[in-house]
Amino acid sequence: MAVAIPSGLGRVLAHFRLPGEPLSATPWRGGHINSNWRVECASPPHEPTAFLLQCISSSVFPEPWRVAENGSRVARFLARALRQRGQVDTSRECLTHVPTTGGADWLVDDDGRCWRLFLFVPGTRSLERPASAHEAREAARAYGAFLQLLTEYDGPPLHRTLHRFHDTAWRFECLEQAASADPCGRLASCRLEVGALLEAADLARALSLHPGPGVPERIVHNDARLANLLFDERAARALCVVDLDTVMPGTALYDFGDLVRSAATTAPEDAEDPGQVEANEELFEALVQGYLETAGTVLTQSERALLATAGRILTLEQAA
Secondary structure (H helix, E strand, O other): OOEOOOHHHHHHHOOEOOOOOEEEEEEOOOOOOOEEEEEEEOOOOOOOOEEEEEEEOOOOOOOHHHHHHHHHHHHHHHHHHHHHOOOOOOOOOOOOEOOEOOOOOOEEOOOOOEEEEEEOOOOEEOOOOOOOHHHHHHHHHHHHHHHHHHOOOOOOOOOOOOOOOOOHHHHHHHHHHHHHHOOOOOHHHOHHHHHHHHHOHHHHHHOOOOOEOOEOOEEEOOOOOHHHEEEEOOOOOEEEEOOHHHOEEEOHHHHHHHHHHHHOOOOOOOOOOHHHOOOOHHHHHHHHHHHHHHHOOOOOHHHHHOHHHHHHHHHHHHHO
16 A cells, blocks of 8 residues: 655655656565665656655665666666667666656665666566466567677676676585584584585586686676566566666576576475476477577577576576
């Protein structure tokens, strides 16, 4: 239910170029890291009335302004690239920032918190898992198109906002150290799971997905889950890649691998019964087809050959 805007949020919103007076702010459940509110605004006819206000988590991102700057650079580039391809209105295909009164795409308040405001994309929904091969293919097409567009990115270099984010071998080293030290005395309750993972450590190290021969460094999403897409409510079409917090240099295999991990099964990511989690061949084939349909022209032969491996490695990495 909409609530009156708390004075703290009101002071933040006063720094953004809204088309009218903010009327309400509703906590918005989306994502697990940042704090979000849907803001309703009194607006003239034909002006947007709904916005998403976001405070970037400084506990996850040590320098949240770098996250904001990356997101701004990528969103603006995507909008320009889509317009060059004939897209007149890009507000449903990429994130649109509402600038501050000073013209910036984010605000750092007196307490050092980093805020940004987006146009709310109406008539959309997000999915935690695919209900059909069609939805899986649409998701892969969207992430493939995202990669394809960003191969032409010509702006300033992006910041690396999280250190060694997709470094599977390093993640295993951290797991081994934690299991050996067992500082909280919890190893006994998960010894089987830890043992099963450590048995796969050679796979994690041998099949590194880091940039190398045939696997170029690219600008990638780095958190390419099904939930980070907006689908058209009526047409079951993937419209917009969102949550650009981890967009930074990496490899296309990170994105495809995480997409396989999150969308090649109909089980929820947090399923308590491991028996529910099973790779679905039809969904995997749809992911491959959709990704190649839009990104196939830019992928190298080595990247293509490693698509299936990427799914195994990113699943392993997340488990670790």
